[in-house]
Amino acid sequence: MNQEKKQDLQEKAREVRIETLKSIGHLGVGHVGGAMSIVEVLTYLYYAEMNVNPQEPRMNDRDRLVLSKGHAGPALYSILAMKGFFPKEWLLTLNQGGTNLPSHCDRNRTPGIDMTTGSLGQGLSAAVGIALATRLNKTDNRVFAIIGDGESQEGQNWEAAMSAAQFKLGRLIAFTDYNKMQIDGMTEDIMDLAALENKWESFGWHAQRIDGHDFEALAEAVKRAKEETDRPSMIVLDTIKGKGCSFAENKLGSHNMPVSADDLKEALAALGEGEN
Amino acid sequence: MGKDMRTVYTDTLIDIAKENEQICVLEADLMAATGTKTFKDVYPDRFFDVGVAEADMVGVASGLSAEGKIPFAASFGTFASRRTFDQFFLSANYAQLNVKLVGTDPGITAQFNGGTHMPFEDIGMMRLVPGLVIIEPADIVSCEALIRAAADYKGSMYIRLHRKGSNALYAEDQKFELGKGNVLVDGDDVTIIATGFIMVPEALKAAQILKEQGISAAVIDMHTIKPLDNKLVLDYAQKTGAIVTCENHQVAGGLGGAVAELLCEECPTPLGRIGSQDRFGQVGTLEFLIKEYEMTAEDIAKKAVSVIAKKR
Numbered sequence A: 001m002n003q004e005k006k007q008d009l010q011e012k013a014r015e016v017r018i019e020t021l022k023s024i025g026h027l028g029v030g031h032v033g034g035a036m037s038i039v040e041v042l043t044y045l046y047y048a049e050m051n052v053n054p055q056e057p058r059m060n061d062r063d064r065l066v067l068s069k070g071h072a073g074p075a076l077y078s079i080l081a082m083k084g085f086f087p088k089e090w091l092l093t094l095n096q097g098g099t100n101l102p103s104h105c106d107r108n109r110t111p112g113i114d115m116t117t118g119s120l121g122q123g124l125s126a127a128v129g130i131a132l133a134t135r136l137n138k139t140d141n142r143v144f145a146i147i148g149d150g151e152s153q154e155g156q157n158w159e160a161a162m163s164a165a166q167f168k169l170g171r172l173i174a175f176t177d178y179n180k181m182q183i184d185g186m187t188e189d190i191m192d193l194a195a196l197e198n199k200w201e202s203f204g205w206h207a208q209r210i211d212g213h214d215f216e217a218l219a220e221a222v223k224r225a226k227e228e229t230d231r232p233s234m235i236v237l238d239t240i241k242g243k244g245c246s247f248a249e250n251k252l253g254s255h256n257m258p259v260s261a262d263d264l265k266e267a268l269a270a271l272g273e274g275e276n
Numbered sequence B: 001m002g003k004d005m006r007t008v009y010t011d012t013l014i015d016i017a018k019e020n021e022q023i024c025v026l027e028a029d030l031m032a033a034t035g036t037k038t039f040k041d042v043y044p045d046r047f048f049d050v051g052v053a054e055a056d057m058v059g060v061a062s063g064l065s066a067e068g069k070i071p072f073a074a075s076f077g078t079f080a081s082r083r084t085f086d087q088f089f090l091s092a093n094y095a096q097l098n099v100k101l102v103g104t105d106p107g108i109t110a111q112f113n114g115g116t117h118m119p120f121e122d123i124g125m126m127r128l129v130p131g132l133v134i135i136e137p138a139d140i141v142s143c144e145a146l147i148r149a150a151a152d153y154k155g156s157m158y159i160r161l162h163r164k165g166s167n168a169l170y171a172e173d174q175k176f177e178l179g180k181g182n183v184l185v186d187g188d189d190v191t192i193i194a195t196g197f198i199m200v201p202e203a204l205k206a207a208q209i210l211k212e213q214g215i216s217a218a219v220i221d222m223h224t225i226k227p228l229d230n231k232l233v234l235d236y237a238q239k240t241g242a243i244v245t246c247e248n249h250q251v252a253g254g255l256g257g258a259v260a261e262l263l264c265e266e267c268p269t270p271l272g273r274i275g276s277q278d279r280f281g282q283v284g285t286l287e288f289l290i291k292e293y294e295m296t297a298e299d300i301a302k303k304a305v306s307v308i309a310k311k312r
């Protein structure tokens, strides 16, 4: 990846953080931590990887994304708005009665959302089904999925892991947002996932582990994953919960937190809002 | 301001656990929401957080119960019910064990967590489990009393627990019995049977509105949905000749369903049911949602008037 491209993506990621914090801040409460930790992977996918069309959100051969940790929807909504799937003004309706942007991803409400999620542990199975269907349909797309580390404790993920390997889903590329935190504490203390990439490997997946905030590493890992043709890929992302948000970064309390006007101002200033 | 409902839940368990060594508390990464950390602090050995794994939690609780422990296991009502139904049905209930499953954030109180987190079906699902006792406390006084009753009761239960907020409808010394509804207001023209922290106060407000219209409404707090207090329902059906049920849940399968089944078989009586009308949940504030699902005191009063009009 050349320097220019990298800076471009970094700038986009900054914008995604600003938009996301504004939309959560407008409401005054939300899932800041888990939204911030996936900003780079989402930015990479939507600005450097995925074939999607804002004018035709359900385009047949588009690449799909299942954001299984559906509570991080607000980060994805910012990107979809920035790409023109819907007006940016919608971002300020987050979670208000009648909104098209509910806290958890909803395929029937939001253009560009491929799967409804929110009950943790269900998304990867859906991604397996989508990958099977696109294989039947002979469209040439890929299916991406993002799961949480706490979410990985749901047994259904491991059922999906076996199906994806059994069905040789080479076009399925999943990410784990390994931010080391869940609601009740550090994942290590609650229900440890140690040797996570080895777990996936032993379930028949191609597994990698990278810095989830590093665009070059993301590009490299996705390139490697795409070389796998008959087994699914897991890319475990070492990330920081709340990354880039001054009042949330690396804080356990960032999971679903109140955001005051002052917090918001401070965080936006730290992100250089209004500067180019 | 009194204690939050969830604090009452945890404090009561801490207190019972002093005398009763069998009490255990389980969580699936929602300790911070249920507020059971204080239990963990006092009884670290009797507290188990299984991570985001509700089915595992209920299976583990069943095993604990098989060895004589009395597990209280909590999650959001959606996940406590829908994600553990077979484990709860089979490992806990069919096996005739003693698991107290707690579903928090009932109905519209899920608010900003939205449709994926808004249980409108948990009571209905649980009513289908043979012999299961289902309760939904309406205030902090009944919450404490019913948690104590749950610990004493030998058998599995589903406890629908409101989490944030405090309200005292009852005097401290009020008596509660599983399976026996409490008449909060007596009346002659219509009976409002309500359950839970949101709907019982709305029912009381509705009775006031009706009173101003010259209508005398009785209000019953039906804290136990199963077994239903058949005698009380039938007595008031006969006495007032019109019934309105109020629940923060689907009208099908829950309290309204239970009352409809009973009345239809034993004492056909005009009935109106307040609650979600076969709809999914959605995001919004409590104020927005209670209007959206037509569950306000005004909606209840209107329903009461229309049911009274059906009396012969």
Ligand SMILES: Cc1ncc(C[n+]2csc(CCOP(=O)(O)OP(=O)(O)O)c2C)c(N)n1
Binding pocket: A033, A034, A035, A037, A069, A071, A118, A119, A120, A121, A147, A148, A149, A150, A151, A152, A177, A179, A181, A182, A183, A241, A255, B028, B029, B030, B052, B079, B083
């Ligand atoms: C089945 C289910 N159980 C519980 C919850 C409540 N919940 C929402 S997020 C969360 C913690 C998830 O942790 P993690 O996957 O690590 O999320 P992140 O750190 O990425 O925000 C929990 C328990 C849920 N949404 N779904």
Ligand SMILES: [Mg+2]
Binding pocket: A148, A149, A150, A177, A178, A179, A180, A181, A182
């Ligand atoms: Mg996490």
